[in-house]
Amino acid sequence: MTEFADRPHLVTLPSGPAHRDIAAALASLPRSFRPGAGEDAIVYVTGDDDWPASVEHALSVARRAIVVIQPGYAQPSTVLRLAERAATDSVPVMIDYAFASNPAVVLAAAAWSAAVEPTGILDVTSRHAGDGTGPMAVLLDQLAALHSLVGPVRTIRQLHIDGDAHSAVVAIPVGGGVITATLLGARTELGSRGSRVRWLGPTEALELEVPHAGTAGPGYSRHVTTEGEQLAPTIYENAHRATLARLSRHLEAGAGRCDDLTTLAGHLELVPREHPSRSASQRTSDQRAN
Amino acid sequence: MSDVFGVGVIGAGPVTQAIHLPTLARMPDRFRVTAIMDVDEPVAESVAGRVGARHSTSADDLIGDPGVDVVAVCSPHRFHAEQVEAACYAGKAAVLCEKPLALTVADAERVAQVSRETGVPVIVGAMHTFDPGWLGAKANWGDLQETVRVVNSSIVLPWNARYEDWATQILRRPPPGEPVADDALSRSVAVRDAVLGLAVHNLPHVRHFLPDVESVDWAESVDPYGYLVTIRGGGIIARLLGNMHGYWKPSWTLDAWAADQSLHVEFPPSYVQAGSSVATLTSDTQTRRFGGVEANGYEAEWLRVWELAAGIVPQGEDLQATVDDLIYAVRIADAAADLVRGEHARDRVR
Ligand SMILES: NC(=O)c1ccc[n+]([C@@H]2O[C@H](COP(=O)([O-])OP(=O)(O)OC[C@H]3O[C@@H](n4cnc5c(N)ncnc54)[C@H](O)[C@@H]3O)[C@@H](O)[C@H]2O)c1
Numbered sequence: 001m002t003e004f005a006d007r008p009h010l011v012t013l014p015s016g017p018a019h020r021d022i023a024a025a026l027a028s029l030p031r032s033f034r035p036g037a038g039e040d041a042i043v044y045v046t047g048d049d050d051w052p053a054s055v056e057h058a059l060s061v062a063r064r065a066i067v068v069i070q071p072g073y074a075q076p077s078t079v080l081r082l083a084e085r086a087a088t089d090s091v092p093v094m095i096d097y098a099f100a101s102n103p104a105v106v107l108a109a110a111a112w113s114a115a116v117e118p119t120g121i122l123d124v125t126s127r128h129a130g131d132g133t134g135p136m137a138v139l140l141d142q143l144a145a146l147h148s149l150v151g152p153v154r155t156i157r158q159l160h161i162d163g164d165a166h167s168a169v170v171a172i173p174v175g176g177g178v179i180t181a182t183l184l185g186a187r188t189e190l191g192s193r194g195s196r197v198r199w200l201g202p203t204e205a206l207e208l209e210v211p212h213a214g215t216a217g218p219g220y221s222r223h224v225t226t227e228g229e230q231l232a233p234t235i236y237e238n239a240h241r242a243t244l245a246r247l248s249r250h251l252e253a254g255a256g257r258c259d260d261l262t263t264l265a266g267h268l269e270l271v272p273r274e275h276p277s278r279s280a281s282q283r284t285s286d287q288r289a290n
Numbered sequence: 291m292s293d294v295f296g297v298g299v300i301g302a303g304p305v306t307q308a309i310h311l312p313t314l315a316r317m318p319d320r321f322r323v324t325a326i327m328d329v330d331e332p333v334a335e336s337v338a339g340r341v342g343a344r345h346s347t348s349a350d351d352l353i354g355d356p357g358v359d360v361v362a363v364c365s366p367h368r369f370h371a372e373q374v375e376a377a378c379y380a381g382k383a384a385v386l387c388e389k390p391l392a393l394t395v396a397d398a399e400r401v402a403q404v405s406r407e408t409g410v411p412v413i414v415g416a417m418h419t420f421d422p423g424w425l426g427a428k429a430n431w432g433d434l435q436e437t438v439r440v441v442n443s444s445i446v447l448p449w450n451a452r453y454e455d456w457a458t459q460i461l462r463r464p465p466p467g468e469p470v471a472d473d474a475l476s477r478s479v480a481v482r483d484a485v486l487g488l489a490v491h492n493l494p495h496v497r498h499f500l501p502d503v504e505s506v507d508w509a510e511s512v513d514p515y516g517y518l519v520t521i522r523g524g525g526i527i528a529r530l531l532g533n534m535h536g537y538w539k540p541s542w543t544l545d546a547w548a549a550d551q552s553l554h555v556e557f558p559p560s561y562v563q564a565g566s567s568v569a570t571l572t573s574d575t576q577t578r579r580f581g582g583v584e585a586n587g588y589e590a591e592w593l594r595v596w597e598l599a600a601g602i603v604p605q606g607e608d609l610q611a612t613v614d615d616l617i618y619a620v621r622i623a624d625a626a627a628d629l630v631r632g633e634h635a636r637d638r639v640r
Contacts, residue, residue, distance in 0.1 A: 184440055186549075187439075200533055201535070203537055205535070226536065226537050
């Protein structure tokens with residue numbers, strides 16, 4: 001009897017293209033979540049142009065939690081203010097990234113952080129659908145993945161975003177030195193969307209490849225040494241479901257605060273002030289409206 | 291088609307021993323190695339002995355040998371241009387020069403001029419430009435050159451010795467290079483060397499997609515040997531990345547991404563006769579695979595030498611493309627070196 005006495009959280013689904021994927025993720029966690037609305041519901045916000053305003057609004061109506069899907073550019077001060085308000089109200093605001101929230105990234109994080117040295121190459125590539133806020137959101141997703149796998153990103157040393165492709169070079173302090181990571185991204189209409197990050201060190205390498213968030217197809221996490229190559233166990237769970245599972249654990253533990261927004265604000269601070277991509281999300285949305 | 295050309299090789303180091311002699315051994319109906327030259331006499335003598343050729347310590351002597359129809363220049367980079375020119379002036383049937391053809395734009399242009407004047411065909415041993423998988427994809431990629439947005443060239447390989455030892459039994463390996471000192475000049479020299487030594491293999495491929503470089507946005511020399519460079523032009527971004535490392539895994543890839551099509555090429559490592567690359571072209575309706583055949587780029591480049599030497603194909607456009615490839619590489623290498631010098635200096639101040 002008690003085994004079935006679940007009290008699922010109500011979840012207000014996002015509108016737009018993400019609706020289907022989130023509905024599917026909810027359907028795979030029926031004992032924890034159920035679609036619905038109300039003051040007690042968890043609210044989804046899609047990370048397009050005005051996502052901070054949507055979060056602000058959600059904070060005034062929702063008391064449980066908020067999930068932001070793949071956020072694009074926003075003023076860092078606005079995001080910090082939201083983070084503070086959410087902390088004061090004890091409403092966790094969690095970010096659902098396509099890449100950084102994939103369970104393969106989460107699982108690999110500890111081993112990566114322990115292994116990566118300043119020597120070698122750190123490279124990230126993503127191929128994305130170009131929806132939401134496009135390359136800027138993908139860049140922020142890549143930074144979030146690097147944050148958990150390698151460590152806090154210190155500076156963006158070079159950034160180029162145009163239309164639907166981007167390249168960036170960032171510096172990350174590790175083990176008494178600094179490693180630079182090069183990031184690439186491009187829009188694709190093909191099914192082969194996803195991201196890959198590699199650390200190619202002097203005597204070993206780490207490789208992590210994850211598919212797009214709409215599939216439960218697994219990420220592949222490998223450790224390459226002189227002896228061979230070890231593949232970590234594959235996880236057939238997508239980033240949306242992993243985010244919901246993380247939220248569920250967070251709520252069960254009774255923890256109010258969640259650092260996702262603060263980390264994001266830190267990354268937004270790094271985007272060069274004069275860079276035109278600060279308005280990239282605006283441009284992309286204008287294009288989409290045509 | 292019974293022409294068997296005599297080959298004279300200048301420089302008998304690991305590349306001659308592990309790449310060219312085994313490749314030529316697979317083509318006895320086209321080539322016979324007749325002379326081997328190296329400034330190190332025991333090396334010249336011993337390597338020549340392996341193939342029953344005469345040996346010499348003088349490049350002029352080898353070039354002047356009437357038994358040498360085709361000259362292969364496999365010496366260190368700085369001698370390439372001058373030795374290729376000498377072979378052209380001697381009126382040889384063809385010259386194969388290991389990459390890079392030259393180290394400066396002026397030298398490359400002069401080599402082209404000499405090749406044109408003398409009518410001696412010159413080709414560069416960037417084997418992956420001759421690779422059947424790559425060429426198959428190239429003949430079938432439709433408008434990819436117009437639609438491409440991002441190019442990613444990645445050459446990540448174990449140290450050469452790993453492969454040399456499977457391709458031959460090396461005689462006298464050069465001592466390992468010194469670690470690159472952490473000063474602006476050393477690092478800028480290192481990045482230039484690595485671009486002209488390793489990236490140069492795939493720069494001809496990259497040039498197909500990004501012919502006009504408007505800016506080199508980032509450059510870095512990677513320890514213990516490697517480079518990281520991003521370039522841009524015509525709305526296309528390319529990342530060039532390469533390093534040599536101590537674990538086992540080779541990964542030599544080239545990607546070109548357009549929104550509606552993508553090319554992915556996996557090349558075999560240097561030295562080994564391991565067949566061609568596998569190139570995959572993907573669109574929304576189909577995935578096509580090219581290559582994966584037994585013939586490799588080394589064989590294909592020598593086949594081209596043979597066709598040129600036999601006069602079956604004219605040198606024509608090949609020469610200009612070869613020189614343009616080198617000029618492209620030198621410009622990127624120079625810009626990368628400048629950037630590293632400046633960036634490194636700024637880093638010290640920070
Ligand atoms: N195509 C490939 O896959 C590939 C791979 C590695 C290197 N390479 C190229 O091949 C060439 C040779 O490479 P390597 O590793 O054998 O080089 P190396 O420097 O180890 O050996 C070159 C040989 O040339 C000799 N030499 C020195 N000065 C000379 C001179 N003035 N004239 C004639 N010989 C001279 C040396 O004694 C040595 O035996 C280089 O240009 C290199 O970039 C090609």
